[in-house]
Amino acid sequence: MKRVLVTGACGQLGSEISLALADRYGIENVLITDINPPSEYLGKLKFIAMDVLDDQQVNQIIKEHDVKLVYHLAAMLSASGEQNPRIAWKLNMDGLINVLEACKENQVDRVFWPSSIAAFGSHTQLVQTPQYTIMDPETIYGISKLSGELWCQYYYDRFDLDVRSVRFPGLISYKSPPGGGTTDYAVAIFHSAVRGKHYQCFLGEDTRLPMMFMSDAVNAAMALMSAPKESISIRSSYNLAAFSVTPQELTAALQNHFPEFSTVYQTDFRDLIAKTWPRTIDDSVARRDWGWQHEFGLREMVAEMVHNLT
Numbered sequence: 001m002k003r004v005l006v007t008g009a010c011g012q013l014g015s016e017i018s019l020a021l022a023d024r025y026g027i028e029n030v031l032i033t034d035i036n037p038p039s040e041y042l043g044k045l046k047f048i049a050m051d052v053l054d055d056q057q058v059n060q061i062i063k064e065h066d067v068k069l070v071y072h073l074a075a076m077l078s079a080s081g082e083q084n085p086r087i088a089w090k091l092n093m094d095g096l097i098n099v100l101e102a103c104k105e106n107q108v109d110r111v112f113w114p115s116s117i118a119a120f121g122s123h124t125q126l127v128q129t130p131q132y133t134i135m136d137p138e139t140i141y142g143i144s145k146l147s148g149e150l151w152c153q154y155y156y157d158r159f160d161l162d163v164r165s166v167r168f169p170g171l172i173s174y175k176s177p178p179g180g181g182t183t184d185y186a187v188a189i190f191h192s193a194v195r196g197k198h199y200q201c202f203l204g205e206d207t208r209l210p211m212m213f214m215s216d217a218v219n220a221a222m223a224l225m226s227a228p229k230e231s232i233s234i235r236s237s238y239n240l241a242a243f244s245v246t247p248q249e250l251t252a253a254l255q256n257h258f259p260e261f262s263t264v265y266q267t268d269f270r271d272l273i274a275k276t277w278p279r280t281i282d283d284s285v286a287r288r289d290w291g292w293q294h295e296f297g298l299r300e301m302v303a304e305m306v307h308n309l310t
């Protein structure tokens with residue numbers, strides 16, 4: 001049985017991936033780590049406090065627990081990163097390199113590390129963004145994701161470390177709150193709607209962004225990690241998509257459930273960030289190589305969110 005370690009396990013993505021990994025590999029085989037303590041619903045999983053910036057600690061924990069699969073999720077996201085660029089750079093870069101190095105040293109079988117649509121930029125082809133295109137990110141988060149993709153490629157080429165990655169769009173979940181990204185509105189808007197409140201949106205009404213429901217994101221990460229090595233043709237990061245939506249369209253979809261609901265718009269710096277990101281993504285390489293398929297479109301996602309939040 002594979003021993004699995006998750007970093008950043010208490011975050012929006014980490015907490016849901018950790019539960020799914022426990023289902024697949026058995027609770028006793030999943031080690032969740034973070035600098036913050038786990039919330040109650042992760043209570044049954046084995047938790048160790050681990051700072052990914054402490055390279056010796058990372059190396060020691062991976063060695064001691066004979067870890068074979070690593071999901072490295074600790075990071076600072078786009079909006080928080082713009083408030084703290086040097087801290088974001090340090091966490092996103094040194095954290096990744098510490099994990100890659102420890103995995104190489106301890107012969108870890110496979111590593112998953114998520115990149116983001118933030119790795120693209122304003123000179124990218126923003127409609128049906130291809131797998132290979134101009135990438136000129138403008139946020140420190142996007143710069144760290146693009147650099148991280150190249151580090152992953154480097155560790156694969158140079159050391160044969162089996163690192164796998166996807167460029168996630170904005171992730172929408174009801175179990176865990178988002179962690180300071182530009183797409184956080186797409187979760188917050190649901191909480192306002194179910195509480196009978198109006199929502200004040202920090203993106204413009206027509207700002208279209210690619211999004212994905214959390215269970216699809218979890219399935220994507222686990223499917224990519226299970227794919228045969230020879231089917232993986234991209235060692236930087238795969239484009240990945242489900243659906244794209246504007247705040248106005250999301251508001252309209254919510255009005256089907258809550259007719260009184262409305263959104264007012266007060267844009268801030270996050271709208272400027274969003275305008276440099278793709279509107280839609282061409283993820284045909286992921287679909288071809290390892291059979292990626294999303295389950296939730298906009299309508300299904302909204303129904304599932306509303307059902308679980310009410």
Ligand SMILES: NC(=O)c1ccc[n+]([C@@H]2O[C@H](COP(=O)([O-])OP(=O)(O)OC[C@H]3O[C@@H](n4cnc5c(N)ncnc54)[C@H](O)[C@@H]3O)[C@@H](O)[C@H]2O)c1
Pocket residue numbers: 007008009010011012013014033034035036050051052053072073074075076077091095114115116117167168169170171172177178179180181183
């Ligand atoms: N959520 C999204 O919409 C989204 C989209 C694209 C990519 N991603 C990527 O997915 C990964 C997880 O994102 P998330 O949304 O779960 O983020 P999050 O902010 O919700 O969680 C990050 C976790 O990392 C932990 N952490 C911070 N510093 C740490 C350190 N020094 N050592 C160990 N842990 C530390 C935090 O305590 C937190 O629990 C990140 O790499 C992110 O860039 C997320």
